[in-house]
Amino acid sequence: MTKKRFLIILIIFLLIVAVVLFFIFKPKKQETPITEEVQEEVIPEKFGIPLTGWELIEDTVRQGDYIGGILSKYGISSQQIHKVVEMSCDTFRTTLITVGNLYTIFYDTIIDDVPQAKIFVYENSKMKYTLYDFRNPDTVYIKRALKQIDTITNTASGIIEYSLWQTMIDNGYNWDIALALSQTFAWTVDFYSLQKQDWFKVIYDEYFVDNERVGLGEIKAGVFHHGGKELWAIPFVEDSVLCFYDTLGNSMRKTFMPAPLEYTHIGSRYSHARMHPIHHVVTPHLAVDFSAPTGTPVYAASDGTIVIRTYGTGAGNYVKIRHNSVYSTVYMHFSRFGEYQVGDRVNQGDIIGYVGSTGWSTGPHLHYEIHENGKKIDPLKFEPPPAEPVDSIHMERFNKEKRKWIDDINKIKLPN
Ligand SMILES: [Zn+2]
Structure with missing residues (x-):
């Protein structure tokens, strides 16, 4: 064996040893955890079209734009534009576009610097769009659809400083939540006597389209801490009707509204001896005068039947509702009547007239x-009987659902 050959064999041998040693003492890689997670491939979509393979142009309809002009700018043939116009003669009115609305061009090729539109989507509103599909050169497919509306459950809370409305705004919530909340609690919270440090917590749904809020959904549940009392609104479906109850299962509704309108202040109270403002003689005022601007809607205080709807010298335009054998209510000085006639059934909250100064x-x-058994009683001292409570046969289910709502509401923190 020559020296040279020995050296080559030695080098090969050392290389093999090095490789073997490397694999034995190889620094262990950070062990990658084996997770059960299966990465689901989510293909993003827009207007129900998977976005893979498309280029998009998004723009706004400008003054002077018309659909044919936009389409021809993006390579749509005059024959296809003609078809769109033809198809728009139906009730769809698919060529009507409004300045300021959005549109989207889907294209996958560019010829002579012109992106060749295959799909054109015009957004009729925040909720609706019209999709024009030009992928088949012989025809045009037009579809009107609703955008996907996402319902998101949110929470709000606040401590009253001046008003519910102001507190909502100050805490960055939308004003319509204040309105919905005041309706949910209309029978249990006197919103005209809210005090500083009263507080509320509420769970509600909001609707979103493309991450933009498009409206308020339902109030789900809430609590109002008012004048030292905790007033709860617990939702419960009984015989497929959703109503709100307190924690004992009593209805949040009363058979009579505390006031049949949104008033600004109380002008005259119930009194057996009042100086009449016009006649200047002492006469009893067995009623309450709610001041409010002309045109403010007046509601039926409870379910009943209209028994009088006429003009009286003193009463002006007035309405009397008979609720049952015990109770009737009378409403005077309307500027105009609601749509209900004598003999019509009305439900609590139906508009029977509008505030005015007639008579x-x-x-x-x-x-x-x-009127209670024909006697005029003080509306401000009247304690109306509550509406039906949760039926005892549903009490177990009510208590279970109540627990969950109370837990969820209690998790909401009050702002500092
Ligand atoms: Zn009066």
């Missing part, structure tokens, strides 16, 4: 009487 009246207000 003997010194300014726009509602003169409101409650």
Whole structure:
């Protein structure tokens, strides 16, 4: 064996040893955890079209734009544009576009610097769009559709400083939540006597399209801490009707609204001896006068039947509702009547007239009487009987659902 050959064999041998040693003492790689997670491939979509393979142009309809002009700018043939116009003669009116609305061009090729549109989507509104599909050169496919509306459950809370409305705004919530909340609690919270440090927590749904809020959904549940009392609104479906109850299962509704309108202040209270503002003689005022601007809607305080709807010298335009054998209510000085006629059934909250100053009246207000067995009682001291509570056969289910709502509401933190 020559020296040279020995050296070559030695080098090969050392290389083999090095390779073997490398694999034995190889620094162990950070062990990658084996997870069960299967990466699901999510293909993003827009207007129901998977976005793979497309280029998009998004733009806004400008003054002077018309659909044919936009389409021809993006390589759509005059024959296809003609078809779009033909198809728009139906009730669809598919060529009508509004300045400022959005549109999207889907294309996959560019010829002579012109992106060749295959799909054109015009957004009729925040919720609706019209899709024009030009992929088949012999025809045009047009579809009107609703965008995907996402319902998101959110929470709000606040401590009253001046008003519910102001507190909502100050805490960065939308004003419509204040309106919905005041409706949910209309029978249990007197929003005209909210006090500083009263507080609320509420769970509600909001609707979103493309991450943009398009509206308020339902109030789900809430609590109002008012005048030292905790007033709960627990939702419960009984016989497929959703109502709100307190924690004991009593209805949040009363058989009578506390006031049959949104008033600004109380003009005259119930009194057996009041100086009449027009006649200047002491006469009893067995009613309450709610001041409100002319045109403010007046609601039926409870379910009933309209028994009088006429003009009286003193009463002006007035309405009497008979609720049952015990109770009737009277509403005076309307500027105009609601749509209900004598003999019509009305439900609590139906508009029966609008505040005015007809008859003997010194300014726009509602003169409101409650008759109990024919006797005029004080509407502001009247404790109306509550509406039906949760049926005892559903109490177990109510208590279970109530627990969950209370837990969820209690998790909401009050702002500092
Ligand atoms: Zn009066």
